[in-house]
Structures are given as structure tokens and as C-alpha cells.
Amino acid sequence: MSDKLYIHFKNFIDAYTAQPLVVAYSGGLDSTVLLHLACRVRQALPEVQVRAVHIHHGLSPNADLWLAHCETQCQALDVAFFGQRVVLACDSRQSLEAVAREARYQAIRDVTPEDAHILLGQHQDDQLETFLLQLKRGAGPKGLSAMAARQVRAGRCYLRPLLEYDRATLEQYARQYNLRWIDDESNQDERFERNFLRHSITPLLKARWPSVGTTVSRSARLCAEQQLLLEEVSDERLALVAVADDCLDIRKLQSFSWLWQQQIIRLWLQKQQAQVPPQQLLQRLPGEFYAAKPDAQPCLAWGSWQLRRFQQGLYLLDSRSLVQNVSQDWVGQAQLQLDDGRRLLFTQAQDGDAGCLYILPSQKVQVRFGEFSHAFCPMGQQHHKPLKQWLKLAHIPPWQRTKMPLLMVEDRLAAVAGWQVDRRFALPVAGSQAWRLDIAG
Structure with a gap:
């Protein structure tokens, strides 16, 4: 069986040996076998690079001993070793297992090159446990695909x-x-769900059905294949309804069945790295968003995320980005750091360059936010009227308007950074300097 396991391992990683192989090495049985197999491949193919990384969580009084054990084993095998300590911050709403898992992934990213292939030691019994956990949570094909x-x-x-x-x-x-x-x-410790399955449930299943690990792995693989097919079609349909990365066209979305709408929305959220909302929240979309009056601005919130409607757009927002910016003076510096993490860039331009703002060195200049009653006239227009009206005509959602930096010259609105320059400040006057405004970040 050992030769069979080695042959399987060697065939599996044969396509990946041109890049470094990094074993996630906890020191337990699974990763110990994994490291030994990788070293056997290196013995057969000396050009293969094998490294090991151990994550020290600090949760056990034996954690220092485990770190020392792993380092010693790697020295004996002549394997480059990286020990990484992490500090876990877990509140009452979070699972310690989930927090530790995410910390491991982050720590591994911190110490491995981008072209590395990271080897994980999960085996068939782990796959069975993962499938059962996803089944308990009511997962669909994506969750029941378990581990890839x-x-x-x-x-x-x-x-x-x-x-x-x-x-x-x-x-x-x-x-x-x-x-x-x-x-x-x-x-x-059977307080942890996976340990409860491992010690109390899967032994019973295997006693009754010895091949249950193999058959469940097959089911997980079939679910994964179905999920891939579903995502192929979903990608095509998402492309038909997407207006921008953060916006879907509601009318086009409604051309699909409700089941397909939910699938498209979930894929959209996944691509934006947003947490998928609870199913009961999605069920509120038809009544609260689709049937809303044209001037309504409904909002559904979960975690740090929000879905909002503006006109015929379904928008995704991360509420962490809705930081209130404060006013700042500008005295000629190349950039201003905004409170929300963006930077307002000032680049000196040549007279006559399109879209430039002309300012006299003696004029007082401030960057402000949210003052929409000031008179404004974009280039190409003839009359001044409140900025609020222009932004509405431009179909800019309200939450985006509050983030737009307003450049005030002697308390007159001269430009909206990233959008328009007022016609009064778009032409040179004696002694003025031309500036181009951009937003980064």
C-alpha cells in the first residue's frame, strides 16, 4: 500500500514540480506523511524544491514543543523550514476553528512565494467530515463539493x-x-463539530457502510462537477445583466426566473468577495426592490454589506467604505490623503489641456464633501444651478455623491474631482496655473 500511495502522490504532483512545493506542516500524522512523500519525490527528482511551513497558534501549552519538533524533523530531512506565529482574535460571534483556519491561510501567504504550490494533508476521512458538516448546514452543490x-x-x-x-x-x-x-x-475535544463527527459519528457510519468514505467522496466530486457547469452558465448570464462591478441592471435581471436571479446574485457577490446574505434576506428583493417606486432607495444590510437600489440599478456596497471625509485645505501639495483611504492627486498641466482647473496662487482652496447646494455649471452647459440637480441628471447614486471631493476656490465650487470642472474655472486668467485632478485608491 505504501508504494501505491507514493505512486499516486508522485503522479498527482508531477505537473507541479517545476515550482516550489511547500508542505503545510502541523506535525500531525497527515502532514508528516505528506512531507515524507514530498521528500521521496525530491530524492527521485533532485531539482524539485521542498519546503515546510508550520503555523504556531499558541492555543496549546504544547505549541512550542510542536514547533521545535517540526523544525527538528525538517532539519533531519534537509527541508527548508519556516515557523510562523499567529495571534488569534476571536469574538463571541465567530468560530475559533474558522478564525484559526483563516489565520493559517494568511500566515502561509506571508511566507510563501507566489509561484509555490502548497500541499495540504487532508485525507478521505476529512472529506467525509466536511461533506457531513456542509450537509448539516443545508448547503447546496457548492458546499457539498467539500474540499477540492x-x-x-x-x-x-x-x-x-x-x-x-x-x-x-x-x-x-x-x-x-x-x-x-x-x-x-x-x-x-468533541465540543468542536469536526471532532464530534470524527469520534462519535463516522465510526458508526463506517461500521455499517465500510465504503462510505469512498462513496461520499464520489458524491462530493459529482457536486463539484455540477457546480462548475452551473458557474459556466451563470458567468454568461451575469455578463448580460452587469452594468459595472458593483451594479446589476434590475430589468435585465428580472428577465430570468427567480431561481436564476438568486444564482446570478450569489455569483456576483462571490466575485466581489462579499459575504452571501441569508436566504430570507434575498427573498425580500422582489417586494422591497423590484416593486419599489422609481424615486425610492431601499436598502438591505447584512454584516458589513448592503444591497441598494438606485433607478434601475441593484448596487452592492461595503459599509466599511462609507467613511465620512472631513474638509481639508490645499496649499499646492501633490496629493491629499482622504479619510476613506483614497488620495486626491493634483498634477500641474499646460494651458489649454482639456479638463483642467485654473487657480490663482493667491486663492484659498479647500476640499469639502456633501455640500450640494452650491451653484455649478459643467463644461458644455450654459447655466448654473445647484450641484444636486446636476448629480441627479448624471444618474450618480446618493451614497457616491457624498464621497465626491468638492474643490472650493474662495468658497465657490470650482470642480468635482473625478467628474467635472465648473466652466468659470475651466479657462485661464492672467497669472493662473492649470491643474488636473485625479482620485487614486
């Missing part, structure tokens, strides 16, 4: 070469090669 053998996450490629083999096979391999591994005492 290859996954790209935040710019890193993760590989799980051992998913077809159960823990018993890995134990057999480890004992054959006299491998030493550590046992995390927290793995016995």
Missing part, C-alpha cells in the same frame, strides 16, 4: 494529494517508515 483536490485562494495554489486515501492508510504508511508525529490534544 486543487484550489486557488487569494493568489496561492493549494493541492490536496491525499483525498483518495483514508487515515488508516496514512497510519500504515507512517508506521512502515517509522515516522514520528504529534497528536494535538484538542482533536479529542
Whole structure:
């Protein structure tokens, strides 16, 4: 069986050996076997680079001993070793398991090159547990796909070469090669859902149906294939209704069935890296958004995210970006740092350049926000009227208007950065300097 496991592993990673292989090495059985297999491949192919990274969570009194164990094993195997300490910040609303998992991924990204392939030691029993957890949560095909053998996450490629083999096979391999591994005492704590499944549920399932790990893995693979097909069609339909990254056309969205609308919206949120809202919140869209009056501005909120309607657009907002900017003086510097993280850039231009703003060096200049009653006349227009009216005519949503930097020259509105220059300030006068305004970030 050990040779079969090695051959499977070697065939699996054969396409990835041109880049560094980084083993996520906890020191437990799974990652210990994984590291040994990777070293056997390196022995057969000396050009293969093998590294190991160990994440020190600090949750166990034995964490320092585990770090030392992993470093010692890597020294014995002549494997470059990286130990990374993380501090977990977990509040009452968060799962410690989820927080620790995300911290591991972030720490691995911090110490691995972008072209590395990161090897994870999850095996068939882990896949069974993941499937059952997703089933318990009421997941659809995406969740029931469980863990993928290859996954790209935040710019890193993760590989799980051992998913077809159960823990018993890995134990057999480890004992054959006299491998030493550590046992995390927290793995016995059945307050954690995965441990409860591992110790109380899956043994019963395997006793009744010995091949349940294999059949559930097959189901997960079939769900993954169906999900890929669904996403192909969903991508095409999302492209038909998307106005911008953060906006969908409601009329075009309504041309599809309600089931397809939900699928398109979920894919859209996923692409924007937004948390998917609860199903009951999505169910409110037809009544509160589609049936809303044209001038209404309904809003649905969950977590830090919001869905808003403006005219015929369904907009996605991250409320963390809705920072109130404060007024600032401008005295000729190349840029102003805004409170919401953006930068207002001032570039000196040549007289006659299109879209420039002309200011006298002696004039007082301020950057303000949210003052829409000032008179304004964009280039190409003839009459001044309140800025609010122009922004409405330009179909700019209200929450975007409040973020637009207003350049005030001697208390007169001279320009709206990133949009228009007032016609009074768009032509040179004696002694004036031409400036171009841009927004970055």
C-alpha cells in the first residue's frame, strides 16, 4: 500500500514540480506523511524544491514543543523550514476553528512565494467530515463539493494529494517508515463539530457502510462537477445583466426566473468577495426592490454589506467604505490623503489641456464633501444651478455623491474631482496655473 500511495502522490504532483512545493506542516500524522512523500519525490527528482511551513497558534501549552519538533524533523530531512506565529482574535460571534483556519491561510501567504504550490494533508476521512458538516448546514452543490483536490485562494495554489486515501492508510504508511508525529490534544475535544463527527459519528457510519468514505467522496466530486457547469452558465448570464462591478441592471435581471436571479446574485457577490446574505434576506428583493417606486432607495444590510437600489440599478456596497471625509485645505501639495483611504492627486498641466482647473496662487482652496447646494455649471452647459440637480441628471447614486471631493476656490465650487470642472474655472486668467485632478485608491 505504501508504494501505491507514493505512486499516486508522485503522479498527482508531477505537473507541479517545476515550482516550489511547500508542505503545510502541523506535525500531525497527515502532514508528516505528506512531507515524507514530498521528500521521496525530491530524492527521485533532485531539482524539485521542498519546503515546510508550520503555523504556531499558541492555543496549546504544547505549541512550542510542536514547533521545535517540526523544525527538528525538517532539519533531519534537509527541508527548508519556516515557523510562523499567529495571534488569534476571536469574538463571541465567530468560530475559533474558522478564525484559526483563516489565520493559517494568511500566515502561509506571508511566507510563501507566489509561484509555490502548497500541499495540504487532508485525507478521505476529512472529506467525509466536511461533506457531513456542509450537509448539516443545508448547503447546496457548492458546499457539498467539500474540499477540492486543487484550489486557488487569494493568489496561492493549494493541492490536496491525499483525498483518495483514508487515515488508516496514512497510519500504515507512517508506521512502515517509522515516522514520528504529534497528536494535538484538542482533536479529542468533541465540543468542536469536526471532532464530534470524527469520534462519535463516522465510526458508526463506517461500521455499517465500510465504503462510505469512498462513496461520499464520489458524491462530493459529482457536486463539484455540477457546480462548475452551473458557474459556466451563470458567468454568461451575469455578463448580460452587469452594468459595472458593483451594479446589476434590475430589468435585465428580472428577465430570468427567480431561481436564476438568486444564482446570478450569489455569483456576483462571490466575485466581489462579499459575504452571501441569508436566504430570507434575498427573498425580500422582489417586494422591497423590484416593486419599489422609481424615486425610492431601499436598502438591505447584512454584516458589513448592503444591497441598494438606485433607478434601475441593484448596487452592492461595503459599509466599511462609507467613511465620512472631513474638509481639508490645499496649499499646492501633490496629493491629499482622504479619510476613506483614497488620495486626491493634483498634477500641474499646460494651458489649454482639456479638463483642467485654473487657480490663482493667491486663492484659498479647500476640499469639502456633501455640500450640494452650491451653484455649478459643467463644461458644455450654459447655466448654473445647484450641484444636486446636476448629480441627479448624471444618474450618480446618493451614497457616491457624498464621497465626491468638492474643490472650493474662495468658497465657490470650482470642480468635482473625478467628474467635472465648473466652466468659470475651466479657462485661464492672467497669472493662473492649470491643474488636473485625479482620485487614486
